[in-house]
Amino acid sequence: MAATSLAAAPFRQHKPDKLRQLGIMSLNGMFDEMDGVGVLRQAATDLLKDDIAIVSSFGADSAVLLHMVSEVDRTLPVCFLETGKHFPETLDYVATLERALGLSNVIALRPDDKDVLRFDPGGDLWETDPDSCCHVRKTEPLDVAVSGFGGWVTGRKRYQTAERGVLPHFELTSDDRIKVNPLAYFSDADITAYKLKYGLPEHPLYTKGYKSIGCAPCTSVVAEGEDPRAGRWRGLNKKECGIHFDFNGAIAKPMAAEDLTLFKDGAFIADPFRAWSEGDDAASVRYTHVPLPVFLAQRDAFLANPHPLGLLVAPGDNVELAAPDLSRFASVAIAFPGFTDGRGYSSARLVVERHGYKGEVRAVGDVLADQIPLMRRCGITAFVVRHEPTRKALREGKLATVDVFYQPVGKTEVPLGTRPFLRRAVENV
Numbered sequence: 001m002a003a004t005s006l007a008a009a010p011f012r013q014h015k016p017d018k019l020r021q022l023g024i025m026s027l028n029g030m031f032d033e034m035d036g037v038g039v040l041r042q043a044a045t046d047l048l049k050d051d052i053a054i055v056s057s058f059g060a061d062s063a064v065l066l067h068m069v070s071e072v073d074r075t076l077p078v079c080f081l082e083t084g085k086h087f088p089e090t091l092d093y094v095a096t097l098e099r100a101l102g103l104s105n106v107i108a109l110r111p112d113d114k115d116v117l118r119f120d121p122g123g124d125l126w127e128t129d130p131d132s133c134c135h136v137r138k139t140e141p142l143d144v145a146v147s148g149f150g151g152w153v154t155g156r157k158r159y160q161t162a163e164r165g166v167l168p169h170f171e172l173t174s175d176d177r178i179k180v181n182p183l184a185y186f187s188d189a190d191i192t193a194y195k196l197k198y199g200l201p202e203h204p205l206y207t208k209g210y211k212s213i214g215c216a217p218c219t220s221v222v223a224e225g226e227d228p229r230a231g232r233w234r235g236l237n238k239k240e241c242g243i244h245f246d247f248n249g250a251i252a253k254p255m256a257a258e259d260l261t262l263f264k265d266g267a268f269i270a271d272p273f274r275a276w277s278e279g280d281d282a283a284s285v286r287y288t289h290v291p292l293p294v295f296l297a298q299r300d301a302f303l304a305n306p307h308p309l310g311l312l313v314a315p316g317d318n319v320e321l322a323a324p325d326l327s328r329f330a331s332v333a334i335a336f337p338g339f340t341d342g343r344g345y346s347s348a349r350l351v352v353e354r355h356g357y358k359g360e361v362r363a364v365g366d367v368l369a370d371q372i373p374l375m376r377r378c379g380i381t382a383f384v385v386r387h388e389p390t391r392k393a394l395r396e397g398k399l400a401t402v403d404v405f406y407q408p409v410g411k412t413e414v415p416l417g418t419r420p421f422l423r424r425a426v427e428n429v
């Protein structure tokens with residue numbers, strides 16, 4: 001590694017975490033309005049004092065979080081995943097930021113030699129099995145290091161990917177640690193403005209077209225206007241290295257229970273999306289369900305918009321017209337304006353069955369308990385529900401089941417009116 005003085009990784013005993021009792025929901029409620037450095041200060045000097053580490057990739061945007069660290073406490077442990085696969089420029093950048101920001105506790109987390117010898121003796125695992133490569137070189141070393149802390153800090157932002165679109169300031173991980181995301185609400189422009197304001201050194205590769213920088217074999221230059229993360233694991237169906245896989249596992253937003261209107265994966269959660277409003281700008285709007293006719297009228301602008309968006313399909317809309325662009329949307333909302341209007345079921349089936357849409361499909365409008373089993377059959381997986389008896393039924397898992405249908409879906413549903421022996425045949429498929 002270039003001139004830098006990285007200490008050995010510490011191994012510490014995990015302390016009992018007082019924050020668990022407070023609950024992540026209250027934490028997010030208390031600090032939702034706080035700016036990034038304020039969130040970091042609260043976490044590092046009060047809530048998780050002496051029990052928190054920073055995890056940094058020393059990539060294109062890392063200087064922002066690390067500058068905040070220098071403002072709060074330069075001795076905080078900063079973990080750098082030294083995978084052995086970084087660009088030399090990244091290793092130089094570690095030394096540059098250490099020096100420029102006065103960070104005195106940068107720790108290199110290296111993969112276990114025995115694991116590398118066993119699983120990646122040729123150093124080319126990234127080519128054939130990048131998930132395993134990331135596991136050996138990132139996830140395992142990080143797990144060992146953070147096991148000694150009650151929480152750790154990441155530099156993730158909401159705008160980066162659709163999966164990060166509801167990222168809160170505080171998350172509870174599946175192993176009961178707290179992940180703190182001081183930059184969760186930062187936009188692309190906020191990052192640039194922050195770097196300029198404090199004159200932060202740029203990663204040497206940034207000006208060469210690398211907008212998101214990880215290991216050298218898995219990072220490529222992005223074209224002008226391309227999503228910055230498109231250069232990571234290009235051509236592979238991979239967006240995260242694995243260290244953040246339990247994202248969303250137990251996040252909560254600072255809202256009252258009645259404001260959590262989106263029922264998804266068995267629980268009511270905060271809805272990151274809102275409805276389209278008159279005056280919204282197609283080029284910059286984010287987390288908004290765009291009505292299908294509005295999308296078609298300004299298609300080019302919406303396709304160039306880098307932010308997560310949803311599509312709203314109302315009765316009478318021709319879904320086929322948006323079919324080539326469905327994968328651009330993180331969510332498709334199907335409108336059910338009234339109990340007696342069944343056109344939404346057909347729209348959902350077209351989106352899911354005919355066009356193979358894999359994102360979230362949600363029902364909005366007059367969503368009632370009796371409809372939900374039928375909606376689920378059509379591929380709808382999320383429901384915006386305001387009707388209190390329906391909310392209660394969902395909370396308690398008391399929805400009616402329907403076993404026989406006029407219009408069966410797939411091979412296993414039984415058409416109403418068929419003879420018993422035919423039903424048995426279908427049931428045995």
Ligand code: SF4
Nearest residue numbers: 126130133134215218
């Ligand atoms: S980013 Fe690539 S090289 Fe780095 S650990 Fe993951 S697969 Fe391996």
